[in-house]
Amino acid sequence: MSEIVDDPIRRPPVEDDEVPAFWRRLGLPGLADVHTHFLPPRLLRKVWAYFDAAGPLVGTEWPIRYRWSDAERVAHLHRLGVRAFTALAYPHRPGMAAALNRWTLDFARATPGCLPSATFYPEPEAVGYVTDALAEGARVFKVHVQVGGFLPTDPALDKVWGLLAEAGVPVVVHVGHAPVGTAHTGPEAFAALLARHPRLAAIVAHLGAPDYTAFLDLAESYERVRLDTTMAFTSFFDRFVPFPDGERSRLRELGLAGKVLLGSDFPNIPYPYAEQLDGLARLDLGDDWLRAVCWANAAALFDLS
Numbered sequence: 391m392s393e394i395v396d397d398p399i400r401r402p403p404v405e406d407d408e409v410p411a412f413w414r415r416l417g418l419p420g421l422a423d424v425h426t427h428f429l430p431p432r433l434l435r436k437v438w439a440y441f442d443a444a445g446p447l448v449g450t451e452w453p454i455r456y457r458w459s460d461a462e463r464v465a466h467l468h469r470l471g472v473r474a475f476t477a478l479a480y481p482h483r484p485g486m487a488a489a490l491n492r493w494t495l496d497f498a499r500a501t502p503g504c505l506p507s508a509t510f511y512p513e514p515e516a517v518g519y520v521t522d523a524l525a526e527g528a529r530v531f532k533v534h535v536q537v538g539g540f541l542p543t544d545p546a547l548d549k550v551w552g553l554l555a556e557a558g559v560p561v562v563v564h565v566g567h568a569p570v571g572t573a574h575t576g577p578e579a580f581a582a583l584l585a586r587h588p589r590l591a592a593i594v595a596h597l598g599a600p601d602y603t604a605f606l607d608l609a610e611s612y613e614r615v616r617l618d619t620t621m622a623f624t625s626f627f628d629r630f631v632p633f634p635d636g637e638r639s640r641l642r643e644l645g646l647a648g649k650v651l652l653g654s655d656f657p658n659i660p661y662p663y664a665e666q667l668d669g670l671a672r673l674d675l676g677d678d679w680l681r682a683v684c685w686a687n688a689a690a691l692f693d694l695s
Contacts, residue, residue: 425653
């Protein structure tokens with residue numbers, strides 16, 4: 391680690407304007423971030439207000455760093471060199487998902503670099519609008535069981551999970567207990583889902599924090615289960631749910647095997663985007679690992695060129 395810190399050429403990025411030098415040094419064409427959020431403006435304002443109030447599912451002060459317009463945030467990702475990103479939306483009640491999908495899919499069509507993104511909720515209409523989203527080209531879905539307040543094994547979703555498993559389209563699943571656990575989160579609930587749908591292409595958000603070990607086990611056990619790095623290894627996250635040092639070797643092997651992907655939670659983060667990359671670099675797991683996590687693994691999954 392000292393070599394990275396002391397060598398100015400290899401020093402991890404601290405500020406956002408240093409990010410392009412980071413991926414260029416690694417010989418990458420840019421970055422691929424599988425966990426970013428773009429929402430309809432009215433809903434986004436409500437989400438930010440919830441963070442501002444340190445709502446019960448946030449549990450701490452969480453100042454939004456990038457409280458900008460859509461255009462400004464897209465331009466910033468492009469300046470950073472983020473060549474592929476998502477517009478992850480998630481409903482907190484029935485009747486929202488179909489409209490969210492219309493917005494996020496339209497947003498992706500109008501936004502260079504944005505992967506067509508969609509979502510769903512346990513409700514009778516889910517199979518229909520998920521089928522429609524796939525037909526419109528959705529390439530990634532998002533489910534947030536903590537916010538939605540449902541178990542991933544809810545019977546209303548069984549056909550949806552089967553449809554997505556058959557299609558091989560990845561689903562970013564926030565199923566870990568962090569930042570605040572509920573009756574619907576945790577590795578047991580996710581393991582039960584995978585037992586029913588072992589071919590599901592799932593990306594576990596936040597490395598499954600705080601149950602890192604259990605979710606690493608699931609990524610090793612299921613061919614299509616991957617993990618994203620969202621907020622992990624940042625000073626903000628490490629205060630609450632630090633990654634266990636003893637699992638770094640497994641994290642390295644999974645990353646090199648294509649199973650760890652860069653995620654950031656942009657724009658809903660209380661620190662510069664660069665800090666996510668700084669945290670990954672300071673793990674000192676090697677440049678090949680950084681190349682895989684920051685670009686190659688997502689490039690293979692989403693067939694990026």
